[in-house]
Amino acid sequence: MKARLGGDEGKHKFVLKTPKGTRDYSPKQMAIRESVFNAIITCFKRHGAEVIDTPVFELKETLTGKYGEDSKLIYDLKDQGGELLSLRYDLTVPFARYLAMNKITNIKRYHIAKVYRRDNPAMTRGRYREFYQCDFDIAGQFDPMIPDAECLKIVHEILSDLQLGDFLIKVNDRRILDGMFAVCGVPDSKFRTICSTVDKLDKMPWEEVRSEMVGEKGLSPEAADHIGEYVQLHGGLDLIERLLQDPKLSQNKLAKEGLGDMKLLFEYLTLFGITEKVSFDLSLARGLDYYTGVIYEAVLLQQENDHVDEPVSVGSVAGGGRYDGLVGMFDPKGRKVPCVGVSIGIERIFSILEQRVEASEEKIRTTETQVLVASAQKKLLEERLKLISELWDAGVKAEVLYKKNPKLLNQLQYCEDTGIPLVAIVGEQELKDGVVKLRVVATREEVNVRRESLVEEIRMRTSRP
Amino acid sequence: MKARLGGDEGKHKFVLKTPKGTRDYSPKQMAIRESVFNAIITCFKRHGAEVIDTPVFELKETLTGKYGEDSKLIYDLKDQGGELLSLRYDLTVPFARYLAMNKITNIKRYHIAKVYRRDNPAMTRGRYREFYQCDFDIAGQFDPMIPDAECLKIVHEILSDLQLGDFLIKVNDRRILDGMFAVCGVPDSKFRTICSTVDKLDKMPWEEVRSEMVGEKGLSPEAADHIGEYVQLHGGLDLIERLLQDPKLSQNKLAKEGLGDMKLLFEYLTLFGITEKVSFDLSLARGLDYYTGVIYEAVLLQQENDHVDEPVSVGSVAGGGRYDGLVGMFDPKGRKVPCVGVSIGIERIFSILEQRVEASEEKIRTTETQVLVASAQKKLLEERLKLISELWDAGVKAEVLYKKNPKLLNQLQYCEDTGIPLVAIVGEQELKDGVVKLRVVATREEVNVRRESLVEEIRMRTSRP
Numbered sequence: 001m002k003a004r005l006g007g008d009e010g011k012h013k014f015v016l017k018t019p020k021g022t023r024d025y026s027p028k029q030m031a032i033r034e035s036v037f038n039a040i041i042t043c044f045k046r047h048g049a050e051v052i053d054t055p056v057f058e059l060k061e062t063l064t065g066k067y068g069e070d071s072k073l074i075y076d077l078k079d080q081g082g083e084l085l086s087l088r089y090d091l092t093v094p095f096a097r098y099l100a101m102n103k104i105t106n107i108k109r110y111h112i113a114k115v116y117r118r119d120n121p122a123m124t125r126g127r128y129r130e131f132y133q134c135d136f137d138i139a140g141q142f143d144p145m146i147p148d149a150e151c152l153k154i155v156h157e158i159l160s161d162l163q164l165g166d167f168l169i170k171v172n173d174r175r176i177l178d179g180m181f182a183v184c185g186v187p188d189s190k191f192r193t194i195c196s197t198v199d200k201l202d203k204m205p206w207e208e209v210r211s212e213m214v215g216e217k218g219l220s221p222e223a224a225d226h227i228g229e230y231v232q233l234h235g236g237l238d239l240i241e242r243l244l245q246d247p248k249l250s251q252n253k254l255a256k257e258g259l260g261d262m263k264l265l266f267e268y269l270t271l272f273g274i275t276e277k278v279s280f281d282l283s284l285a286r287g288l289d290y291y292t293g294v295i296y297e298a299v300l301l302q303q304e305n306d307h308v309d310e311p312v313s314v315g316s317v318a319g320g321g322r323y324d325g326l327v328g329m330f331d332p333k334g335r336k337v338p339c340v341g342v343s344i345g346i347e348r349i350f351s352i353l354e355q356r357v358e359a360s361e362e363k364i365r366t367t368e369t370q371v372l373v374a375s376a377q378k379k380l381l382e383e384r385l386k387l388i389s390e391l392w393d394a395g396v397k398a399e400v401l402y403k404k405n406p407k408l409l410n411q412l413q414y415c416e417d418t419g420i421p422l423v424a425i426v427g428e429q430e431l432k433d434g435v436v437k438l439r440v441v442a443t444r445e446e447v448n449v450r451r452e453s454l455v456e457e458i459r460m461r462t463s464r465p
Numbered sequence: 466m467k468a469r470l471g472g473d474e475g476k477h478k479f480v481l482k483t484p485k486g487t488r489d490y491s492p493k494q495m496a497i498r499e500s501v502f503n504a505i506i507t508c509f510k511r512h513g514a515e516v517i518d519t520p521v522f523e524l525k526e527t528l529t530g531k532y533g534e535d536s537k538l539i540y541d542l543k544d545q546g547g548e549l550l551s552l553r554y555d556l557t558v559p560f561a562r563y564l565a566m567n568k569i570t571n572i573k574r575y576h577i578a579k580v581y582r583r584d585n586p587a588m589t590r591g592r593y594r595e596f597y598q599c600d601f602d603i604a605g606q607f608d609p610m611i612p613d614a615e616c617l618k619i620v621h622e623i624l625s626d627l628q629l630g631d632f633l634i635k636v637n638d639r640r641i642l643d644g645m646f647a648v649c650g651v652p653d654s655k656f657r658t659i660c661s662t663v664d665k666l667d668k669m670p671w672e673e674v675r676s677e678m679v680g681e682k683g684l685s686p687e688a689a690d691h692i693g694e695y696v697q698l699h700g701g702l703d704l705i706e707r708l709l710q711d712p713k714l715s716q717n718k719l720a721k722e723g724l725g726d727m728k729l730l731f732e733y734l735t736l737f738g739i740t741e742k743v744s745f746d747l748s749l750a751r752g753l754d755y756y757t758g759v760i761y762e763a764v765l766l767q768q769e770n771d772h773v774d775e776p777v778s779v780g781s782v783a784g785g786g787r788y789d790g791l792v793g794m795f796d797p798k799g800r801k802v803p804c805v806g807v808s809i810g811i812e813r814i815f816s817i818l819e820q821r822v823e824a825s826e827e828k829i830r831t832t833e834t835q836v837l838v839a840s841a842q843k844k845l846l847e848e849r850l851k852l853i854s855e856l857w858d859a860g861v862k863a864e865v866l867y868k869k870n871p872k873l874l875n876q877l878q879y880c881e882d883t884g885i886p887l888v889a890i891v892g893e894q895e896l897k898d899g900v901v902k903l904r905v906v907a908t909r910e911e912v913n914v915r916r917e918s919l920v921e922e923i924r925m926r927t928s929r930p
Contacts, residue, residue: 015526016566018523024520024563024567025517027515027574045862047857047864048862050492050831051492051831052492053489055483055484055487056521056581058483058484059482075542077542078542080583083484085484098489101481101482130522142867143868146865149850157857268850271851332481389618389737392622393622395511398512399513400611402605
């Protein structure tokens, strides 16, 4: 990827690469990426979402105080005179800013765009500094858990459509977490930071998480052990019912509210027929500060060791939750607009599909060209240009080699290489007869087609069955 | 747009806005934008282009020395440790970097993405600091003027498809300009800077351009006057023939080459049937340094004063040209890859279409929802969720109000407001009978449809005629 260059005329040497943690997309990668986007957009539209777009940078102060410990990952622009700007870190904060600025209290929208994080890239595992997020959010004051359930249904639909293999959607609620912290004896002031530590449970074992709580964060060992008992719990409606009877949790107002809503959520998910892939999991915490209610994260599962062990997570591909306070942080009068949403992490999905394509040696077309306009003899460039112009004007996808006198063999080879299914060949005789020779690349079959019927014939032969 | 906020808890006041020169796109604006993108992408694909993507920022040194006087408009990122980065100024330099880095000598690709310029925004006229470019480029060693002619054909197709009114594509050649400068007595060292001044002719009268040449740039008045005679010339094949006979120009090697190729270009454009909208115009210069051959710019024309005067330009909507040296600037061995391309300036086009929609009071739908799942009685939320889940799983675009017991009137009103054509109503009786009441919003017609036929019935009624 790198190549040190010595510029001519004594210029300084420079490196020919993209910035750290970023990449180009080749035509083949774009073809895969667009098929993923199509599946996601189709799903978002199926659920009635509108689409918006916002600038790639925001005023620096718009992003300040929204991301907790992750704020250090924000890219700032250089002060070149004028406003202080930062690249967006996610699409959620710009969305909240958009709602407050336009006084919108009610919208269901999606937004697909790049976001930026000065993180340590792990590009083989699909972790980049510039990456796409595909966000779907529902803003507005509604009856509890109906939009929340729809978000989970959307994750289920997209991951099923993309055929990525088995997956699991973990669900929890910030209120249940906070209630749990309270009954475990965590001081109020430590809720957020202990929550951040719990969030690391998917990456490190409990022992390490516990030692961070006690060592770095100064939590009492008893409180940590108490938390340890709760965070290993996961299940469905049965677990919710059990915790609603838990002598300590049931006494905590926040936990009780969260558990009540969780029960309602699972009832709706039962109607949607997707509870099999959803797990109420007390270890799920999510890193960001702005969540206020239900939170969720979808992970892909991989069966290791021939079904001997439980399937293991190979990484998160979607996440989200409820953030009822964020819009109010922007509104001059602090008016709240309750929101719930989900973000699909396209890069890891893309990595998996790309590896799959590589492994299968499946040939992916990167153009949609229907026909190559060719000639068998010399001095027919003008005739080729005239014909291709007719085809373009009729809406046919057509190409021509940019050579005055290309060899027929080279023209046919170009079709083989790029997957063009048809060749329209003009020659002296065909011109006299008012026909074009149409060749099917796959079968080598050739037929003479009257020029005025050519467009129709090409359409017929290239329409999907 | 602006609202000064007093944050709670003693936070500093901040401004609720997007950065200077940028904007959000609302769902309605996105609907217009996507229709324009579709027209452009359809055209690019019709001409057999692949698609690529590159990061929004590049190493700062990648952009250095490519944009002449415009380099001051580049956005730099803050040095936060690590590489020095800048936001891309256009898509052409990243394309050249991509070709050199991947050793690609042959590609026809399009790229649609945002670019960034710290310019003085004139947002009412569609000039922004963050804006989209839609680029189509052909790289490779080919016979002269065939790809160049295709680029002009593409501009013609897109501007015709979008029905923006009358337009004109001005064409010139850097070699003709340089030859003209030489025969007018401009010293070699002043070619590029005098070229920049000529480029201002579309924004200021000749007198001001002349005085910049003589005053600021130190050109002799005689040379300036001589240039003045040439730059008022515009025409077609006839003018090319005349200049090929011009006693001075015809003696200049560069000018002769350029005029010869211009003649060839016009022959190809005649075959494409588009010369009527193309004008060979010696005043066209284009600002950027990297052009080496043919250059062009498309302007929209507006008839003023009821056909008394000639139509006047209301601004450039596309531009491009040949840049045969740019890839070589990145290649370690200086290997050249000849390139020609065109960039469609979407923002001005978008402004025009947006104003047209506003004026016509045409109602634009921002969702594609086919059916609202509703109920006339209370306590049917579960039944509505069950039904909508069936519809989603069958691929039907469906919505439901997020309320336990919405009034039927509100549900119908929602359809009116958002343009949803059908309502699927469940009620006690319908559930018993195994049917759903399907209501056509426009006609208020209602029919009972068997539940197992509902998907088919909705598809039939919402398929485009």
